[in-house]
């Protein structure tokens with residue numbers, strides 16, 4: 015049992031920035047963020063247990079013991095043909111045990127955000143690419159182009175910690191932020207407190223035209239963008255010594271051609287490096303996307319969508335797409351692993367659904383078996399990768415409820 | 429349980445034993461002297477037609493960390509076994525599992541990742557923990573990080589620098605320190621595109637020479653066995669042998685290790701402006717006591733180059749094959765660049781690179797000072813080592829290949845005039861005892877009482893030397909038989925080798941402030957504890973001794 019008013023340091027698992035400067039008070043295993051000015055305080059607190067939290071395994075609506083839940087899972091798996099594991103977010107130990115489990119039983123693994131991953135890695139797998147990381151951006155970037163508008167919701171402290179950071183080794187002035195897309199007045203107001211802002215309301219499918227028009231020798235116009243604004247932007251960009259482009263791939267989902275947007279940005283950045291310095295810094299999803307893609311890549315050579323067969327992991331971007339597999343009835347058991355977010359899981363009635371999940375998880379329908387598991391960084395120690403892929407953090411354990419870890423469960427099933 | 433390897437032809441260079449019929453005894457994962465055996469011998473393995481050597485050690489191979497994983501991700505087509513074009517013999521950017529399998533099948537039992545970015549250390553160790561069989565370790569990169577450069581800029585004392593270096597070794601769980609393009613990676617972030625040994629970087633106003641001086645001194649003062657591991661300035665540029673020699677001088681006579689020296693031994697003579705400077709470099713290597721090197725031999729074929737040297741990799745991206753590449757600036761710490769590349773035997777430059785590497789091997793007088801590497805995968809995948817050994821041991825084989833290269837080559841290389849053939853004694857030194865010695869691994873690379881029972885047994889009856897080295901008949905790791913007649917017998921997991929010289933903890937206070945102000949993580953989180961290595965990262969550590977007490 016955690017003692018009352020115990021102050022603990024949290025390494026935050028809840029988005030891909032994985033901040034490690036948050037302190038929490040724990041009281042009866044409820045935690046509360048101490049810094050009231052922390053924009054994430056509310057978000058982090060809502061992951062606390064509540065009176066609907068499920069702390070015991072369930073078979074349908076019935077509470078069962080862990081051993082009987084495990085037995086039921088073994089029986090379900092035994093009688094079926096093809097099993098798919100969908101990763102909705104877990105730490106490195108969870109991914110490692112998932113790989114071990116899948117390799118012993120010849121299962122398929124996909125991450126729920128793979129489609130966004132593939133949009134981003136497309137540029138690495140087909141063309142040239144220049145990248146940077148959070149601390150570089152904080153200390154060196156003078157101009158930052160932000161594409162899409164969800165980035166500040168999804169990574170709430172990006173502004174405070176990186177783009178509008180108080181201290182910077184080499185930037186003595188505020189950073190110039192060029193916001194491209196459709197940003198709300200509220201967000202713009204917040205950003206203006208810390209950065210100089212140029213807001214470019216733009217249909218993101220016109221990204222390529224816009225970027226071309228910003229080159230000094232271009233006389234092209236861009237639909238919906240005033241000439242004076244464009245020349246202002248040219249001015250800012252022209253003076254830049256270290257320009258950073260950031261985006262969140264999921265922001266482009268409504269665009270006609272998300273891949274083209276990303277490749278236009280990447281090409282623009284590559285070209286800028288002929289004379290100056292510039293780099294891309296895409297922000298990855300909040301469901302431990304980077305942790306999954308990194309560990310799968312080093313273990314198997316593939317970042318997602320793999321199946322173990324004939325002694326090795328094979329990859330097929332289309333055939334092992336979880337949506338495709340379920341829609342086409344190519345799998346009959348799905349194991350969902352979701353330890354970070356309690357958000358509603360979409361389950362499908364045509365398959366057997368097994369969920370290893372956050373105690374607050376909600377579903378579109380009751381799963382066949384549910385086992386509550388610990389939240390990495392809250393209930394147990396672990397490792398997670400940050401959005402820029404180069405930094406990984408050591409998560410701590412801040413409360414004392416005795417939930418099994420994903421690894422505990424999968425190792426028992428393997 | 430005691431195992432006896434009976435009457436093999438034993439090579440144990442550390443103990444001056446070469447090709448002597450001898451028994452080797454193993455108890456509890458260690459070598460044991462015959463006279464110390466107290467219980468009965470449980471297992472006798474007849475080695476009468478075998479060569480018995482300590483497990484091989486690779487002191488420079490890129491097997492873990494961010495850039496390796498970028499290469500894996502970028503080159504997906506090279507590991508997709510369901511792709512009809514898949515080639516199972518080429519292991520371009522292998523997965524951790526394949527890395528372990530291929531190394532152990534060749535009798536390599538200990539390998540070192542030479543470019544471990546401190547900020548990326550957790551990942552590098554986590555990856556390497558997932559490589560089965562082998563022991564491993566890493567060299568932490570310094571010399572381009574903004575903190576170190578600001579120490580130099582502020583004229584900090586050597587003793588403060590020593591504290592920082594020792595702190596980095598501990599925090600990143602490393603066994604050595606490497607510098608890559610000293611100051612150049614940092615200068616590239618300020619848009620500088622080249623940095624010569626005595627050229628000042630624009631922002632910090634510091635030369636590569638000063639960086640090499642300070643770091644070689646730090647490792648010497650701290651008593652770290654492995655000297656500074658240096659990837660010199662101007663990698664791959666014609667005429668770079670001048671800067672290589674200047675870098676050697678920068679050590680002021682203290683121990684220094686130059687890595688993949690083949691890429692640093694280029695002249696700019698002749699009609700193509702590209703020539704071999706192997707003779708000039710070898711003269712230095714042979715005359716200077718404290719200088720060691722590994723070669724970084726290239727082989728013809730597809731590979732991928734990966735380096736912390738973002739400055740040179742960005743310059744090289746035009747040569748990418750297939751046409752894709754990536755460079756990255758990393759956390760005010762370092763950088764990286766990944767560029768796939770195909771060395772072509774029809775290309776004058778590539779053919780000469782091949783010859784230069786072999787010239788250096790053959791001109792080196794002392795096998796204790798030169799190590800067998802391909803800078804995996806930069807020159808070629810490590811799986812080409814048996815082929816490389818044959819090139820060194822068989823001049824007819826070597827000259828047959830040389831004669832097939834572009835005609836002009838013979839005017840630019842002395843390779844065809846070098847009659848030397850490496851002996852088995854020399855190969856056993858340069859792949860076992862010498863790397864163990866230069867890394868300070870007292871329990872590796874020898875058959876002394878109490879040493880780790882990492883043993884490779886080759887079949888003498890295999891006449892083709894390449895075949896013999898590619899397929900040892902028995903590989904023993906920590907006393908366990910892991911490979912027998914080409915079959916994996918058991919999966920085991922190795923440990924991580926580190927070294928932990930002492931330092932004044934007050935450096936952490938200053939660093940902690942620096943992290944809070946300028947980094948995006950806390951110093952606490954940056955440090956990897958021994959316990960974390962074991963429980964979360966997945967590899968127990970082994971702390972090797974420093975060679976003596978700290979000096980300053």
Ligand code: SF4
Pocket residue numbers: 026027028029030031032033036054057169170171172
């Ligand atoms: S920005 Fe993300 S990681 Fe940082 S505190 Fe908020 S939710 Fe947690």
Ligand SMILES: [Zn+2]
Pocket residue numbers: 488490542687688803806
């Ligand atoms: Zn190297």
